[in-house]
Amino acid sequence: MPWHGQGAYAVWLSEIILQQTRFEQGLPYYLKFIESFPSVNDLANAPSERVMQLWQGLGYYSRARNLHKAAQTIRDEFGGVFPNTYEAILSLTGIGPYSAAAIASFAFGLPHAVVDGNVYRVLGRIYGIETAIDSTKGKKEFQALADTLLDPKLPGDFNQAIMNFGATHCTPQQPKCETCPFNKECSAYLTERVQTLPYKEKKIKLKQRFLHFILLESDSHIIVQERRGKDIWQGLYTLPMLELSDDRLALDNDWKGFFKTQGWTGFRGELALIGEESQLLSHQKLKMRFYRAAMPDTFVGQYGIAKEQAASYGYPKTIAAFLQKKKGSAS
DNA sequence: TAACCGTGGCA
DNA sequence: TTGCCAAGGTT
Numbered sequence: 524m525p526w527h528g529q530g531a532y533a534v535w536l537s538e539i540i541l542q543q544t545r546f547e548q549g550l551p552y553y554l555k556f557i558e559s560f561p562s563v564n565d566l567a568n569a570p571s572e573r574v575m576q577l578w579q580g581l582g583y584y585s586r587a588r589n590l591h592k593a594a595q596t597i598r599d600e601f602g603g604v605f606p607n608t609y610e611a612i613l614s615l616t617g618i619g620p621y622s623a624a625a626i627a628s629f630a631f632g633l634p635h636a637v638v639d640g641n642v643y644r645v646l647g648r649i650y651g652i653e654t655a656i657d658s659t660k661g662k663k664e665f666q667a668l669a670d671t672l673l674d675p676k677l678p679g680d681f682n683q684a685i686m687n688f689g690a691t692h693c694t695p696q697q698p699k700c701e702t703c704p705f706n707k708e709c710s711a712y713l714t715e716r717v718q719t720l721p722y723k724e725k726k727i728k729l730k731q732r733f734l735h736f737i738l739l740e741s742d743s744h745i746i747v748q749e750r751r752g753k754d755i756w757q758g759l760y761t762l763p764m765l766e767l768s769d770d771r772l773a774l775d776n777d778w779k780g781f782f783k784t785q786g787w788t789g790f791r792g793e794l795a796l797i798g799e800e801s802q803l804l805s806h807q808k809l810k811m812r813f814y815r816a817a818m819p820d821t822f823v824g825q826y827g828i829a830k831e832q833a834a835s836y837g838y839p840k841t842i843a844a845f846l847q848k849k850k851g852s853a854s
Numbered sequence: 855t856a857a858c859c860g861t862g863g864c865a
Numbered sequence: 866t867t868g869c870c871a872a873g874g875t876t
Contacts, residue, residue, distance in 0.1 A: 541872050548862060549872090582860025585875070619874045639872050659855085686872065695870080696865080 526553065531605035531630035532563045538622045539590050543583060552581050563605060566591065567598035589617025607631050620666070628678040636669035637682040638662070641689025646672075647721030648693060651710025655724035734811045735773040736762040736842070738797070738849065739818045744827030746818065747836060760836040762813070770810065772796060778814075787826065792816040802841045813845055 526533035536556055540549040555577050560566035566574070571591055578587035593615040597605060606612050607630075613623035624635035636642075643656045646668055654661040674681045692699050700712050711717045739746040739762075748763055750756040765773055765781040773781075775794060782790055798813035818827060838846065 538872070543860085543871060543873060545862070545871060580861080582862090583873090585859065586873090589874080617874070621873060625872075637872085640870090641872070690872080 525550075526557075529557075531607070531626060533557060534626050534630045535605065535618075535622075536590075538625050539586050539617060540581070542586060542622070544581065549581070552578070562603075563594050563597050564603045567594035567603075586617060592616050593618065605630070609633055609635050625682065628682050632679060634673055634675040634678045636666065636673040636678070637686065638666050638669050639686060641686045641693075642669055643721045644695065645685055645689045645693045648698075648711035648717060649705050649709045651714065651716065651720065653720075653722055656721045657724050661724075732809050733767045733770055734809055735765040735767065735777075736811060736813050736845075737765070737778065737794070738762055738813060738815045739822065739827070740815075740830075741818045741820075741823050741827065743829060744818060744823045745830050745833050746822070746826050747828065747833050747838075756839045759842075760833075760838050761842050772812065773814065787822070789819055789821050790816075792819065798845060800841050800845065809841075811841055 524537065526537040537549075537553050540553050540556070556566075559573070559577060560569060569591070571588070574587055574591045575584065578584060581587075596615060597603060601611070606615070609623055609627045612618060612626050613620070618626070621637055621639050624637040627633035627635045628637065643665055646652065646665060647656065650668065652661075652664065652668075654664050656662070656665060669685075672681075692703060698717060700706050700709070700717060703709065703712070706712050709717075711720045746763055747760045750759050750761060763781070763785065765777060767773060767777065778794060782788075794814050794816050796812060797815045800811045800813075802809040802811060
């Protein structure tokens with residue numbers, strides 16, 4: 524790394540730039556900054572417009588503002604010398620526990636263990652830790668474990684090594700367990716929990732959708748529609764579907780508008796709610812309601828297909844179950 | 855504690 | 866193409 528052995532200022536700069544940022548993406552920015560501001564005082568004395576301009580395109584712009592502010596704090600309160608204790612480093616704006624430990628260990632050889640996303644993953648898997656990493660309890664537990672494991676003689680090397688291992692070997696997806704030096708003792712590997720560890724408390728936010736299906740049928744015919752486009756169930760068939768943005772019943776007016784979009788005219792029948800189902804998909808929570816109406820005679824030839832033919836199509840699980848149940852109750 | 859902050863690589 | 870998510874920290 525170009526900041527290796529270049530002092531605390533260079534290490535700090537690199538850590539802030541690389542927060543939540545890939546090395547390849549951050550590297551050009553580090554080079555620009557270290558060239559434009561060779562010392563912390565150069566950075567502190569620079570106009571904020573210049574700092575923001577150099578940061579442009581890197582994202583998370585509060586990092587640049589905090590960086591500039593911290594440089595001025597170092598100039599004004601630390602005599603222009605980068606602080607050399609963990610607590611003092613941590614007190615600077617924009618520096619949290621991770622960055623403070625990284626700078627303390629890399630620049631000053633202080634025994635503070637870093638805990639970043641890589642460390643959570645490596646330790647969580649090897650030790651089989653189920654505690655959620657986004658909980659207060661989990662953060663304490665992982666920090667304590669990392670502090671215990673840290674080699675106090677070579678804290679910088681230890682920290683760099685564990686992060687590197689996480690980034691290149693114990694990766695989030697498709698980790699190289701077959702060639703992993705820990706695969707004889709890794710709890711997650713031995714118990715097939717590699718995919719589920721480390722565990723996060725916050726569940727993926729499921730998008731809630733409200734889908735309404737209408738069973739338009741005569742004795743012999745029914746209307747089904749193929750799913751097209753990028754949405755769920757592509758290529759499968761469903762009953763004609765109306766989606767609403769909130770949790771309420773579809774009213775006559777909703778269906779009227781829907782029929783219009785379908786180009787269906789002449790419908791006069793009564794609509795009745797005949798069923799409700801919920802289904803959980805990987806990223807969607809579906810609330811499905813089923814309605815029924817008699818198919819107008821004019822629809823049969825135009826839009827309907829024979830029920831025998833409809834039986835040969837593929838349907839989403841819940842739709843198929845509904846149709847099966849309906850068929851059973853009718854006969 | 856939870857929401858928010860930006861961008862680019864990748865499956 | 867869309868959504869995940871990557872060397873976190875602040876409010």
